[in-house]
Amino acid sequence: MQVPAPFEYERATSVDQAIGLLERLGSSARLVAGGHSLLPMMKLRLANFDYLIDINPLHAELGYIRPVGDEVRIGALTRHRELLESDELAAAFPIFRDAERVIADPVVRNRGTLGGSLCQADPSEDLSAVCTTLDARCVIRGPGGAERVVTMEEFHVGPYETAVGDDEMLTEIRLPLRPGGGSAYEKVERRAGDWAVVSAGAAVWLAADGTITDARVGLAAVGPNTTGIPEVSAALRGREPAEDLYEQAGAIAARSCDPATDQRGSADYKRHLADELTRRTLRTAVARARS
Amino acid sequence: MTTVEEPKTTTFDDNDQKPVGFGRMLRKEDPRLLRGRGRFTDDVQLPGMLHLAILRSPFAHARVVSVDTSAAEASPGVKAVVTGETLKGLGLAWMPTLSNDVQAVLATDKVRFQGQEVAFVVAEDRYAARDALELIDVEYEVLDPVIDVRQALAPDAPLIRDDLEGKTNNHCFDWETGDADETEAVFARADVVVKQDIVYPRVHPAPMETCGAVADFDAVEGRLRLWSTTQAPHAHRTLYAIVAGLPEHKIQVIAPDIGGGFGNKVPIYPGYVCAIVGSIVTGKPVKWMEDRSENLISTGFARDYIMRGEIAATRDGKILAIRTNVLADHGAFNGTAAPVKYPAGFFGVFTGSYDIEAAYCKMTAVYTNKAPGGVAYACSFRITEAVYLVERIVDCLAAELQMDPAELRLKNFIQPDQFPYTTKTGWVYDSGNYEPTMRQAMEIAGYAELRREQEEKRARGELMGIGISFFTEAVGAGPRKNMDILGLGMADGCELRVHPTGKAVVRLSVKTQGQGHETTFAQIVAEEIGIPPADIEVVHGDTDQTPFGLGTYGSRSTPVSGAAAALVARKVRDKAQLIASAMLEVTVADLEWVKGSFQVKGDPAKAVTIQQIAMRAHGAGDLPDGVEGGLEAQICYNPSNLTYPHGAYICVVDIDPGTAQVKVRRFIAVDDCGTRINPMIIEGQVHGGLTDGVGMALMEMISFDEDGNCLGASLMDYLIPTSLEVPDWETGYTVTPSPHHPIGAKGVGESATVGSPPAIVNAVVDALQPYGVRHADMPLTPSRVWDAMRGRATPPI
């Protein structure tokens, strides 16, 4: 058994109380949600914190999937399993269920959360790629109830680094609902439950005449953060969905990413996958948008 | 020869008719294990027990300049901090390995691999011990490491083993087998010669339970009790006696339940010795349990052979000769677990299942700055490497000859009338009948149909591959005339005692790590003396409770201890017959054994059961002249030869041409392990081994960066397969009993691990035939398969 260094532990009683503790304890404190990223790092002593503030008691408050106007709002403590099982979410954004089916294993999915996934800011995090693809907004709350809303591009500021300050907390993700949408996710992994070698998400929105009004592609594990590729969106907008268009998008994706060679695969191979998976997910997303 | 009709059932329900002997029945040990009532080393809690944590080297190669323990000693809860210097004072800084090398218990001069033991802390709890490690200040002078095995013997390579007198390079040993000249002559006249470089990368057994020990030294009695995760408790006890100078009768080694071994728990690790020292210096029981990373980076690895295979044949596909050259990476200390006269284990069986004219192998083993080991990881002492080599190179030959790989194998098999068959490297295969095994596998697979399907798919650009492997293993080490480990002969003791009420206890020297000994051995005894398995207690793993023997690895339990159990039961039965003759007032010759009782020949009504005989043996009244009371016996079985199980495996894979991901669609395994004791347990062993094979073929490898950092230090980095990577296994069997084993059983623990990787790799290479691929090394991760498709297949090291 790997054992972490000593730390103090406190259970949160409300969002504002948790933020109050963060404010007081500063960078020596960390929130723990599902714990499936934080605790392994602490057990390996790659990360040591003096205080852990457990926000699981806030699940009733921060665990939800809720349509509000032209958005779907998801609470930061919503667990992988809840995202996987929500038919509502799968109907609006099938990319979520695609992704959740290939994230980790049931044990991790039972506890791990959307907020934890995004805040971990691991370049291979699947839900970050999903949220990037869907152009999610992140609601960050600070002392005194102050809230700000940032885009995914603003949220991730580097590998394992986010826009969330030491005394702040991610509370909610907002996903814009637009008509004619379809989305999909694909991941290549060396083994079930492994982190992605590369994964790709695609979302398209079709006009009544079948042309693409908007499209987004998000890639994981090919750069410092999960990457949205504006050039792909530009190339697809206003066009008729077709194989050669997907090929073009794939080529842009391969060109625009910045993978590194590691044990999961060579940079060349990952670049190839960026291309291949972009094409595949666009194909599926379009088929779903049409049906 | 006893064989029984096997009930044709595929359910895993317990048999209502539990066999009194061989047959399918649920495992006796499972209720305990499934209900969480197993007792593993980490479950051992003793009053006043302290906890030990080991400080390990962050560097692959460095001089230890100084170790300052003062801050650690002052840390709360710490009872002792021990360094290499402390051990040096006790004469315990170094210990022998299983291959007559030495290994540092705690580094004194240098560290030689990342993860090597440098110091340890004993504290009140595991947290305090671990925290104090951070306070030990070690000054290292970092040296250039030897990581690239191909450069280990380069003249300018840094010297790793300067601890060995007169050592000037990193050479570990040379070994050869077969006849070089004869082989060269055959190669010279062959129509076809195929060469292939083949790497079997370093892998790790990664048992679910890591290694650990609880040492309890009683200074007053001078007595040491050691609970430890050992596959070989008796061998360990003797070695502790020799190394530590403790009298052997004062040492009790207890291997409680073990959560998987696969060879990882054969060696004596520094951690065990540290736990003993920890208990001696603190006067308290001390527990050491390794964590996952420690297990992966420091304990016995397996494989790591770089092989060049060459095969010579006639144009029409008669294999004439096989030759190989091997570069073996043994890490920093030669910790190979193998009989001492076999530094390359049983690699000599690389001639496979084929009747050939000549063979030769030359091997060079070297030291590198990597973890020591070379354990029998489910490999029957390097047979995994040998089978992989021959089965891969035979496929290369088939490709060269444009011949079907099944047909090529069938054409070259050793024929049934050639057994016992002496190979060109001197191994005497006891029995075999290969063609029916191969044909059965082809039939289950629907081989011809699969080839048709493949042709259609290829025409459509789909990638489907069919891979075959046919293996012969040599297991059950071994005859004491030529097999020993550090001077300890590889014969196994066994004791059987029948209690007055007809229940029995059998005591074994071998030790299960999950193989089901408590069931299999009860069934072996049941078959011989007719007492139901439920009434037979199997005792094992405790040196105070069991006779001497060398333990469980190399598939040796059934071939060696299984034979001992059958023979000791026969000895008891012989005595029972004497008592029965007195009870029935007839001569011994007038009695016949009908399982469970002796009957008067021709008069079945006159009979006594084994239970009645047992009561009589302990009861009142006289026994026949010269017969002592009690019903028990003991034996030490020395096998006259190894046993040679074989099997035919066929794997079907599909590869996604866009992502290069390999999916194992089907896997057919037909095993011949001789007489089958419990078919359910055999299937379990086969299923586990096949899964293991998928892991090695597709994902497992312990790799290092150029500085010698181990890149497989967690299960996130070192992948092992899950149920989602494997198909529903399709198994079959043939039965060719071993002629010299008392019940004809051959051992099956490692067959599937040995036989499956080549079938999977052959299938992948077959699938990639449209890309002109002839070989690709394991692990066949998507990225590596993609490289092969681009014509850029590279060795993994």
Ligand SMILES: Cc1cc2nc3c(=O)[nH]c(=O)nc-3n(C[C@H](O)[C@H](O)[C@H](O)COP(=O)(O)OP(=O)(O)OC[C@H]3O[C@@H](n4cnc5c(N)ncnc54)[C@H](O)[C@@H]3O)c2cc1C
């Ligand atoms: C075996 C295994 C396999 C995995 N495989 C995958 C995979 O295939 N794909 C994948 O995407 N992920 C995978 N994961 C990661 C998994 O999805 C984690 O659950 C997730 O990354 C983190 O979520 P969590 O709730 O557990 O976060 P935690 O570990 O609790 O926290 C992670 C970080 O986020 C911070 N944090 C958490 N919540 C908030 C908040 N609301 N506001 C501010 N900061 C917060 C914490 O302080 C911490 O720094 C795997 C994990 C494991 C253990």
